[in-house]
Amino acid sequence: MYRLLIVDDEAVITDGMAEIMARQDIPGLDICKAYSGGEALDWLNSTRIDVVLSDVRMPGIDGLELMEIIRNNWPRCRIIFLTGYNDFDAVYQAIQNWGVRYLLKTEGYDKVIAAVRGAIRELDDGLRTDRLLAQAKEQRIDMETLAHFEYFRHLLSGAGTLHSPMLEEDFRKLNIPLRPAVPVLPVFGSLIRSAENPSYADRHEATMTVKLIGDSFLRDKTRCVGMIDRFGDLLWLIQPTTEGKDGPDADYAGTVRFLEGTLELIQASCCETLSTDVSFTIGSVPLSWESLPWVYDRLRQQQHVRVGDGASMVMTVSFGQHDSAEPIRERVRSDKIELLSGHLEGGRRDAFMQTLKEISEPISGGRMVHFAQVMEMYDSVALVILSYLNQSPTDDPLTSAALLRLDKHATWLEAFEYLARTAEALFALRRQREKSRAAGAMEGICSYIEQHLAEDLSLVRLAKHSHFNPSYLSRLFKQETGQNLSEYIDKARTKKAKELLAEAEWKIHEVGSRVGYESAHSFTRFFKKVTGITPQEFRDAAKTWPSDSSKSLKPYPL
Incomplete structure (x- = not known):
């Protein structure tokens, strides 16, 4: 979806142009109107704009001043100036810039429509990142990128030192382009839909390509580092690049607006290039490095509380000071148990059942297993389910005394079948809640419209x-x-x-x-x-x- 902003101080021109464009068969075109440069500035500061159709001469902020603001806020935005003959000298310098074109007001609607369509074609071409896809397939992950991944996984686990002097030394040695004394904005991303039962290599390649696409867009206006976490999801740590304004005076609000708009472009690029939906959650409050591990856990949890199917969602969340008392939960040591927990939180039913099958394979395969080992396996899975229930409480009787009592089941195999049935019930309840949240949200929208x-x-x-x-x-x-x-x-x-x-x-x-x-x-x-x-x-x-x-x-x- 693209957003067209029409700017002219003559309302009849603005309204007429909006009506003409609304009648064109341009799928997904959202049309916004501004009757002055000031109103246009409000739009540019509140949402992503993809194409601006603007008069040059306007009282207050004119079209040329607006162009400089557009270049700063939304670098990929295309600009079309409508000019009179006497404006040409002023516009000539502007059209030397990339993505700027002009039309004479006397040329008629057909020329304007063609110019808007041309700008949209350019935007479409920019989303087809074939070069990045080829790069992801051909190049090996160099040692620096791998070192960044491992280092930030270490920090997110809570095992690393998060005090500024130590971070500064680590960042310098690892060539990390962030500043340890400056707060960060986290962005969490996860791939929602991909090929059926992809191999590890295919999953990793798709995730790595999404990271490269995200990096290419986010670096337009931020300092950022992207990584793939231990669950195969994505995390970017972002700082504003406002010159000379690091720390509390940096433009974090402007950076959040940039992220909200740019992440939609990243989603469109991933859908076009990879046929993959990506969902994002933005932490809207700048965070200290010390709070990063627990905020990461909260973002993971928030990301998977979806409305509807969650595909192509960009959610902005903030965490108050009371949230920082302690992490959501202690990390589980076993890799498979960690995966199981991640799949349950993320609503990935098939992956959960496959991992549970792998965990219980010694029992279902009839191998000789010591009772203590069975108890450890069973209790670990049961605690994952119980932890999920504590995070997502329900009045439904999904659990009973049998959940934490291996001896309540006739056989070991029956015990693990009981765990699978309990998980199935949780996944079904999750789908029901997602549908209910979507219906409630739309009911609220309808009520707001009518009021x-x-x-x-x-x-x-x-x-x-x-x-x-x-x-x-x-x-x-x-x-x-x-x-x-x-x-x-x-x-x-x-x-x-x-x-x-x-x-x-x-x-x-x-x-x-x-x-x-x-x-x-x-x-x-x-x-x-x-x-x-x-x-x-x-x-x-x-x-x-x-x-x-x-x-x-x-x-x-x-």
Whole structure:
């Protein structure tokens, strides 16, 4: 999904251009409007913008000043200037920059549409990172990258020293491009969907390619180090590159906004290049290095609390001071038990069952095993399940005294079959909760829309309200309700408009204002497009209806 921002101080031009672009068959194009350079700046500071279509001469912040801000906030954004003949000298210098083009206002809509389509094609081409894919397949991981992986795994385990002097020495020796005296922002990523039963090499190659893609985007505006953790998931540690403003004065809020927008581009690139969905969780508060191990555990847990299927989700979370008292749980020593715990937390049912099968293989295979070894295996798995239940409490009777009592089962094999059944029940409950959370979230969105019909209901604004990224919200709404978000908004506004038009006290332009249209002309055009008649024709017809004949717009079924 791409976001087009149209900027002009003449509302009729801005609105007209937005309507023209909305009628074009450009899949996933989200259109935003700004009636001044200041309003455009608000958009640029709050969400990712991919293409800007802007006038040059505007009061306050003009198009050329806006270009410098765009270059700083969203380096990959394409800019199209609409100019008059007398603006050419000013624009000539601007078009020497990469990604900037211009059109004369006299050239007409067709040229503008073609320019926007051309900019989107350039963005599409930039997502097809064939060069990075080939690089991931051909090059060996050099010793420095491997050393970074091992070093940060060591730190995340809580075994390393996290005090600044020691970190500074380690960073210098390992050539790590971060500053130990400066707080970091963590970004956790996991691959949601890939080929069925991929080999270890295929999984690692896909994850490594996602890391390389992420690095290439994130280094536009940050200092960062990416790594693959012991569960095969991704973690980036990020610091702003604001010149001369490290520490508490660094622009962490701006960096978080950059991450929220750029991670969507990384997701699109991974989907295009690898046919793989990637989900991200951003820690929005700058963290000290000492707090990194427990925050990493919290991010892992938060990442796997999904709404819907979680594919292509970007979630932003923060942790208060009370959260730092202690880690979520002690680490389990056995590699397979650690994997089992990670698979259960991540909702990876097939991988969990395969690992459980490997753990219980000595018993199911009929080999001679000492009772103490069986008890150790059983208790380790049971504690993984119990730990998960403690993190995700449920009123359902999924456990009983038999969970921690090997001697309650007739045979050892029956005991491990009981563990498998308990895990199956947990995975089923998880899927049910994910579906319920998605339905609840969409019910909240529908309620918000119906209560704010007079306000901005753009996808960006609704995404900010719901704390989802725009593309995920759009897809989740369609998945849960069976209709597009824009269709639901149009229906809600039409229904409210009909109710108000049926009441004589409201003038037509007042009705339009109450459903989000400040211009009576725009409201009339919208209403006729949806209903086939003008507001006045509807009002005249409504006078002949019985008083109880108005129909209400039913919310989508939940």
